Structures are given as C-alpha cells and as structure tokens.
Amino acid sequence: MIPSISSTQFLLLYLVLLFVPSPTVAFTWQVCSTSAGNFTANSTYESNLNLLLSSLVSNGSAPGFFTDTVGRIPDQVQGLVLCRGDTNLTTCGSCLSNVTVEILRLCADNKDAVVWEDECLLRFSNRQFLSTLDNDPTAALPNLNQVNYEADRFNKVVNDLLDSTADWAAYNSTKRYATGQAFNVTQAVPTIYGLAQCTPDMSTSDCRQCLKGVLQGLPRSLKGARNQGVRCNIRFEVTPFYDGTPIISLLSPLTDATAPTPNPAVCPTGKEGKTKKTTIAISVSAVSAILLISIFCTWYRRSRKRAVKSPYQTDSEQASQVFESLLFRLPTLRVATANFAEANKLGEGGFGAVYKGLLPDGRVIAVKRLLNSGQGLGELKNELLLVAKLQHRNLVKLLGVCLEEETMIVYEYVPNSSLDKFLFADAVRGKQLTWGIRYKIICGIARGLLYLHEESQLKIIHRDLKASNILLDADMNPKISDFGLAKLFDIDQTQGTTNRVMGTFGYMAPEYVMQGKFSIKSDVFSFGVLVLEILTGRKSNGSHNPEVTEVLLSYIWEKWQDGSALEIVDPALGGHYQQSDLLRFVQIGLLCVQEDPSDRPTMSTIVVMLNSETVSLRAPSQPAFYMGNGDKDVLAYLKLRTPQHGVTTYVSRISSTQFLLFYLILLFGPSPTVAFTWQVCSTSAVNFTANNMYESNLNLLLSSLVSNGFASDFITDTIGWIPIQVQGITKSGTIS
Template sequence: MATRQCAFSRLAATVVISFLLAPLTAAQPPWQICGESGNYAANSTYQSNIGRLSATLPKNASASPTLFATGSVGSVPDNVYALALCRGDTNASACEACVTTAFQDAQQLCASNKDATVIYDPCYLRFSNQNFLASTDNGNPIILENSQNVSSPVEVFDAAVQILLNATGNYAAANSSRRFATGEEGFDSSNPTIYGLVQCTPDMSPADCRSCLGGIITMMPRYLSGRIGGRIIGVRCNFRYEVVSFFSGTSMLRLPAPTSPAPPPASPGEMQDLGQARKSGNKTVVVLAIVLPIVAAILVITTVCVCYFRRRKQTRPASSEQPPYSTNHEDIESIGSLIIDLSTLRAATDNFADANKLGEGGFGAVYKGNLPDGQEIAVKRLSRSSGQGIGELKNELVLVAKLQHKNLVRLVGVCLQEHEKLLVYEYMPNRSIDKILFDPEKKKELDWGKRLKIISGIARGLQYLHEDSQLRIIHRDLKASNVLLDSDYTPKISDFGMARLFGADQSREVTNRIVGTYGYMAPEYAMRGHYSTKSDVFSFGILMLEFLTGRRSSGSYNFDESADLLSLIWEHWSTGTVTEIIDSSLRSHAPGDQVVKILHIGLLCVQDNPADRPMMSTVNIMLSSNTVSLQSPSKPSFFITKSGTYSNPYSESSYPTASQSTGKPGMASPNEVSITDLEPR
C-alpha cells in the first residue's frame, strides 16, 4: 500500500493511490487528507468544537434516511464545519460506528490540523474551519486504483466502465433520494461482469449530482485506464468499480453486455457458398410473401372481434377510474400466508362487539381484537354498502403487503369469507393523530419533541412511498385521521384504499374521480384532477401546519371561525407574528427558531404550483439539517371555503373543476370520511 497522507490544498496534481479490494467495514486502514489551514492548540476552543461535532454528527448521520449529516459549531476564528456521508448500502449502526471512528482517526492521522478528511469504505468525513458546506464543489478528489491490470483490450474495457458509471450516475441522480446507486454490466469471458457504485451528498439537486459525477467519471481514462478496479472520491461525489461484486444486495441497475463486433468480410469461397444459399432461400421468401399477409389479416380480424365482445361485456362507464392494481384472485392467493379465518376474527373481537369498536369511517367500522397468540390487532370491517368495494380492498391489501417501512402501518392479515371484507392491521394504542391533536386536553400529551418526531416519521414514510420503495405510490388521502400512533408515538401512515401506483417514468396522472378530503387536497387535484407525488407533499404541508397550530384545516373548520388555516397562517407569517397562531400548549417550551423553521417548510409544501413544492427527500434534509437555506415561500392562495367551494384566483378562471369537466356536482368530504366520489350512487 502506497503512502496515503497528503496535503489537501496541494492536490493540484491529483494523488493516485493503489489499493486492494476492501470489504464494507471500518476495520480497514483509512485514507486521510490533511489540509493546510493551520493547526489548533491542545485543549483549545477549536478542539472542543470538534468534540461537540463528534458527539452529534455520527448519530445525526445514522438517524437520517439518507445517511448524511452536516453541522457547524462555534464562531470565528474557532468555527468548525463538518460533513459525514455513509455509503447507501450500509445500515444505521454501521454508519454511526464508522463516522465515530473517523472523528477519532482524523485527530490522530491529521494531528492538530484544522482541516482533515478521512475516507473509509462505509463512510467518509471532513471537517474544516472553512465553510465548504456552502458550496457543492467537489474539491480535489483522491484517486484509488486497484493494482491489477485488465486482460481485455484496455480501450474496450475503459469504455465499458464509463458506460456503466454514467448510466448508474444518471440513475442515482434521478431516482434515489440518497443520490446513491449500484449497477452491473456484462463484459467478456475474462471479466464477465463489471460492478459499479456511485454516490453524491443527498443535499445536491439531481442536476448538480449528475454534473459532479460527470466531472470525476471523465477522469477515469486518465488515471485508472486498464485497471480492474478504481475509486475517485471527492467531498461531494464519488464512484467505484470492480470486476467482482463489492457492495451489499443486488444491483439497482443492470446493463446488457456490449453487442458483438461486426464479422470480418467474407472470403471469395465463402461468398460462393453464400450465393448458393441465397438461391435456395428464394423459394422460402416467396412462400413467406404469400403466407405472412394472410396471417396478419387473421390476427387483425381476431383482435377486432375480441375488442368488440369485451366492449359489450363492460358494465361500468368508460369514465370510471380503474383500481391501480389488478384485482385478479391471484393478487390475494399470492399472499396466502396473510389469510385469517373469519371464526378467528369473530373470536378476537367478541363477534365485532360495540364495546370493541375503535371508530367508524366512510367505509365501515374498525374493531380492536386479540389473536390467540396474544397479539393486539385492529380489524377494518367494510360495510356491505361501503363505497370501498372489493377492488379498493384488494388494492389496499396488495399495496400494504408489499410495502415495509417503520412509518407505514403493518398488515397482519385479510379475510374474505361469508360476504365479509376484513383487513387486519397491527393495533395502534394511541389511535389516530386527530383524536389527540384536536382534543383540547389530549393535545397536551404532544409536546414539541413528540410533534417533531411525528412530523419527521410521516416525512420518512412518504419519502419511502414516493422515492425509495420498489413501488412508486401516491397516497391521495393523507390527513390526520389516516396517520396512527403506536405506544411510543411513532407515526404509521394508514388507509391505502385510494392510493395509486405510478410507473418509474410517470410524473403525473389525471382522473375525473376525485377521492380524498377537502382541506388536504392540492389545488391541481381538487380543481383539475391532476395528481402526483407533489399532491401528497401538499397534504403533508397541511399536516405540518396543523401540528403547529393545533387547528384543523379549512375542510373541517368551525363555522364561527372566519378564515381558513392557510390564510390565517400567511397573515401572521407576513406580519412576523407567528407565535400568536402557535398552539397554546407549545408556546411556553417550543424553541422559537425551530417553530419558524417548521412553519417555513410547511408553507413551502403548500405552494400553489406543484413545481415549487419540494420532494419529500428534500423535506427530510430540511428537517434534519440546520445549514440548508430555505427559499422564501409565496402566498398560498388556494383554499376551500366553508360552503365547500374553491377559491384560487390564479387557477379558477383558467381551468374547470373536476366536477365541471364531468358535469357532476362536487361534494366536499368532512374530515372523518376518506373518499369523495363524484359518481352518484
């Protein structure tokens, strides 16, 4: 192993270091870069500030959904800025351990140096007295090369590596909130597969991430040409490739092997044989010229007939919206382990006794029960006249069964016997948020810490639905009554009956069947039927503002209140009197700067234009970082009046409402009901 230490500011010529394949563990020797910003004295304020960061940054990075954290402590001349990033395929505990070790090693390997960078496989850390956090500049990258050479033609191998890294970089920038991706590409018999990994700091925009990666990928032929493995690591982005798998899990992106080169020109003898073959093939061509049109005509006639008879069998109007998932019996049978017998659920709930009823919504009642093994459950029993039919129930079943996240309610089982439609969930002792938040006495249970925990948990759950799960889900009915709380006040998003599945290449959908709850609906959805992940972001913003104020949104506002929630908040935001609208139970102990920050993020989430609302991954970064600058929000002009009518001066005159487009009246759903259906029953 070559010498690893170098001066950060002297890296005008990039340092290339040989390395061997290392496992994903912090036990390996680190690579360090020591800068020339001067030294700090022992037991000085600067050293104390490093200690303060080392106590918080590892935990912040491991607790973040993106495994990334930044921080700053102190004031000039003793201010310290730090950044920690863990590899996207590691876990929280390994991340915390790695960053903790990095702080210790940095102070030993770069003793008394004010600027130090330490690099491991699972993580890297930099701290400095210069504010490098204000820029997305990648600094002077360090290059690590595998000491072995490829046996294939160097130019072909290098080109294949660049194709893989560029494709994986595009995927990381566009499809991952962690700005992380892994990929593999077929190559040749000597090196059958090339594996790649790329990552940017998650606070970078997709464009900045792609630009950063592009800058270091173009360095590959110059510094890593012909090497079977290599890494280039900067402050903001990095990549690695090998001819053996080195990351955890399966590749997120798979590229096919390059196409084979064109065959060499045929010899004269081969040309003669080819001519004979062509003559013998002429008869085949004639036969195909006759048969193929006949076959095509038969297929066209068959297709027309099938479409005609299918159309005659349709009983639903053409305008009705189909469930996002197939409702075939295979959907249920594929998760047969979740089937629970009806007799078991009757015994668990005392035959659905009223004493066990937890509540009742638009689709039916929910009962508490106890399974024979002692597990507490909540049974969602759909009434036979419920608006949620078998299609929506299967949709919810299939969706929730496939989604696994600590902030999504867990499906225990399902029962479809004797005309009963039952979904069984884990029991949430603290019920739904609205039962506590809007109760004058119970809301006192929700101190500032609990409210921040709930807000952050909901944000992580939504990010998983929108960006991190294999499925891309839009909830469409996020509200206080659809978020449940366990015994530790951990939030769990529930009620996926109206959720919609998006393809990876979809960004927006249009419907003429508006479902959801007024007061939480985004303007483009309520007025034009356009929904996207940004529709859920709007609903989340409303939830944040409800948590701050303890007031319901306009969809369920009291008749003695004159203004809707958004207008009221904007009035106080504009006049600098936000403390007057904060929930009275918070005013004595909620930190003023944190209150303003949460209010600011909430207003950004409820902007009229969906493009102006942040993605949930960005929201999570805003919530977890104290260094991210927030842009100024515009006045949210959209709201729904007490009469249930829309008010949006920027859109109302230009676009018809969903009800206008269908010729059917729009009906406002109260907060307790989960669906507004524009089709009369």
C-alpha cells in the first residue's frame, strides 16, 4: 500500500519543489513505448531480456558504456547502457543496478523502454536500434525556476557555454564527454554549469550533430534544463551537479575564454549523418506535477527498498552469467566456417589460424583457433571477462569463446584485414592509404590507446601494439586487436615488471626489452614506432633501403636533424599530403620513441597534439636504439683456458671486418698453450655511454658466454638487434 500523506505535508512538498534553486537531487524518468508491443511472463523474450540486463550491468559499470544483443528475431532484444562521464566504477555500477530494477517496474511488460537517472541511462528494445545513431526517444526536462532579469544575456551565455562544451565533447574527448562553467553571467546568477555527452562509439561529426539537435530542443530562460536522449544529452544548471574540475571555463564576455578552441577539422572519422528525433515537450506546469509524482514514487520506493531483492546478487554470479553468455558451441562455429574451410581462412599468426564465419543470425565473425595457449580455464575466463568489458569504436569487439575440444575466440569480423598488409605487403594496396586515411588511422589508434590507459576505468597496457594488430574496417577505421599480452593495472599503478619479455622486436620499448619493465609509456613507444611506419611505409625492424643499413628510427632521426624529414615520406602518397601536418606527426612520433620513458608524452597529451595545429611541440632528443653512420662495432669476446691459469677473458669492440678476421683466426688457428691477453680497441667506431641499451646488451652477452662457455670448446652468441646488437665468440684449447 502506498504510504499516506497529509494535506499539510503535500503542500509543504509542493512548495519545496516549487522554490528550491535547482532540482539536482536524483531522479528517475522513463519512456515506455506502447507501439513496440508487450511481452508475456515466462516467454522467450522475457528470458532474453533478463540475460541482457544481467550482461549490461556486469559489463557496463567498468567502461561506463556497453551494448549487447541477446536472442534471435522475433525474440531478439538489444540493449544499451551509458553512465555519466564523471562517475567512477562504484557509482556507475550502483546506478546501473538500480535502473535495471526500475525499468522492469516502471515499464513492466513493454518490449521497448528507456530509463534515465542522474548518473546513467538504460534502454532495451526489440527493434534494431543499435545499428543506427537515432537519439529517440528524447526528453526535455526544464528547471522550475525562471530567469527574471537579464534573460537575454543569460540565454546567450548558456548557448555559448553549451556550444563550447559540445565542441569539446565531440572533437577533443574519446569518451565523448565534457563539462564546463561560465563566470560573471549576471548579478543574480554568477555562474552556470554545463555538461555534454554522447555514446563513445559515435564519430566526432555524428556526436556534434546529435548534440546540436538536443541543444536546439533545450528550454531557455530557466535556471537549469536538460535534454536527454539515448545517444546524447546536454544539461545546464546554476549550481554544480557533476564531479571534478570542469574542462571548459568561460569568463563573460566570452571572448576571454580560457579553454583552447577545438579543431573539428582534425582527425576526421565517420560519416556525416542526420538523426531523427522525437522530442517529448514538457511544460513548466506539467513538470511541476510530474516531478511531484516522482518524489512520491521515490519516497514509496525507498520505503519498501529493503523488501526488493535484486536479481543481480554477487560479483561471482554476475561473472558466471556473463561468461556463460560468451560461450559458443563448437558445432555452431563449424557450421559458420564451413568446418574451418581453407577458403574461409583469413590468416595465421603465432597463436593460430583465423577463419571467417557467418552465424545463423546474420552476423559475420572471425574465429581464432588457439594453438596450445597453455592457459587454464580460470585464467582464460578472467581474460575474456576483461576484454569483454572493453567497448570502444577503435578496439576489436570480443563476441565470445568456444572451449569444446579446443580453444577458440570469436571476434567481430573486420573486412579490410590488418594495417601491415597495406603498408608493407602490397604496393597497390599501399596506394589506397591516402594521407587522409593515414591521418584517420593514426588518430583512431591514439584514441583506442587513450581509452585503454585512462578512460576504460581498467587501465590496460597492450604490450603488443604493431601494424599487424591494427585491423581496418570497411571505412578504414582502425581497431586495435590481439590482447593476448595485455596487462591490467590498478588505477594508481605506474609500472610493472616481468621476467618473461614477450612482444615484437622493433616495437618494444628499451626498458621493457632490457629490464622487463612495462607501463603506459611502453605502449607510447610502440605507438611512436607505428606512427613512423605509417608515415614512411617502411618496417621498423628491417632495412628499408639496400644502401641504408640503419634501422628506421636512426634513419628518420638523421633526416630530421639535417632538415630533410620530407624525404622519409612513403612514395605511395605521391606527394599528396599537407607538409605541415606530416612534419608535425613525424615530430610526435619521435617524441614517443625517446629512450627515457619520462620524456615520452602520455596518450592524452598525444591526442591533444594530434588534434591541434596550434599546440607547441617540444623538440625531440635522439631516439632510443640510435646508432650513427660509420663502421658498426660488434663485441669480440675471447675465453682462453689453460691448466696453469684457469680461465682468462677479455672483451673488445671491433669493426665487423675485424670481427670476421678474428673469428677465422679462432676457428682455424692453433690452440694457445699459454695464457695471454690481447685486445683490439677500435677507434673508428662510436663509443657507448654508461647505462644505455648497448651496455645492457653487452652485460647480458658476457653473462651468457661465461655461463655457457665451459660446456663447449667454441661458442657464439648474439644479444639485441641492430643498431644495438652485440655479438660474441669464445674458443678454448688445452695443452696436448
């Protein structure tokens, strides 16, 4: 029974509602569609809906955004959740848990419904709404208090603040979220606070177009209002309603803006499009009554809250449900891939072959058959749950896994294969990578990494970023793939270490290769190498010119130093590029491959640098792994063992020609019968400095040769790769 309330209490509640400055308290608002039909209890649709809600709660709280589809048409149900950009893991999860209960209560048997709360929204539908950018339904909710003085000035400040905030959300945030504040608005209202947000999977242009629509439908001359939809929302108030420091700060007159103006022309992605909007117009008087009813509903809901038992009980139960929803049956994948037919084989890497498949519901998938991954079920389960929570347009989406007979991972199918196929394998395909497409690819990879490092609320280090792990969709948008080596960090963790260095030479940062240390700056190094590869069309870990033996970083650095950096540009571009943009990207790439991790920028800084032509870039220093022109030194290591003197060792750095001669002498010359020390110290070669990569390689080599040399009369070893590669030999003899 609904709790009773006296007329005095009712009047008091009404007056509080009418005269409070701004209703920033929590609220619940819903739209329950009647046109989509209703479902019945214990039906297949209801079962699919319960699975969907469980998945949305479990997977949505960490990234703050998640979409999913459960079942097949006509019982298929699609869902979307979005948390406000300033919420943390706990707040987002709590809000999502609440709206899943509320949406079933408020829209009891509707097949299409959406519920908004202050900090999150949830929509489910039997319609295919995820494949569109439709913002329907939207709800324009005004504050009850009107602006009585200087209304025109107030409205102008609101428009300018929300325009700037919308620009920042669309063009300068991979989360598609921004907040702002304006000072010195009027004497009566000194400050205005604003917020704009889109779903993170929207392109910059689509997000801005969506925000433009909700901004146009926002009520004016009020001390607060919001216009919210499924894909984007906008809001302003005269009191703070979000957490954290606002990104935009405007001081009236607005020409004194302290925030940098975003550049909508940079890093273009997606297609221009228009979205249809159905706006629910609500008058001030109607809102008074409706919000009053909402207060009663909230009061009633809280009075019986302890009696309501959430169907989403524990983290372990949620994890089990989510994991089960990710499981694919082996017969399903066999049918989808025509029993893994060779014609459906997309490629093969170190972890196994990948096949294209078609599911019964029409989805095209990529199936990776893992070769003896050595991963236990528990470990694999944790990794899958981790990757399943990553939702970003520049990350390949994990669909599920098969654990029957063999281990297989199912991903979304990305039609244009990997970036390396365009850059290195095919000159004809390389010409398809116009400057605009390369520009878009670089920016997309940067946004994906920024999401992993700072915006996913999980802080993930990829550790294997390279051209072959960048997949390209039908519109040549990049998607980071292969999280087999990824590491999860605590939010405040800055560095990890490992005794097992794994990755791809040429992309791995020096501190990771030599000391096993990895951090977000390790990924930044890999990103820098990848940027330089995209600009040049040349591999980082191989010679790009028969007459030029140094690796890519050394080559680019020398061209940068002598002012001829444009000579490194991929000939496939045919001169069709903006020189200023290209030189800026070369400089950013060099900043990313600095030897000292602290000298490398973070991905958030990189995204700003990529997005703005006016940001001042510092001059890069000599990159890691650099070795200048001239006779490359290698290490000669001699071990002589005699009965009288035991083991005598020496090390010298000699040219490659001297090394070959020395090698032949040791191989074919007579064994020495007395202990002696002899050295050749090359003066023509470049010296190494203390604590650099060459010295680290040298120390590793010496340790290897000493420990392994006793078991053999002759041994050779090599540590590292050119230009910091170190080679060594030993030969021992005994007195006959």
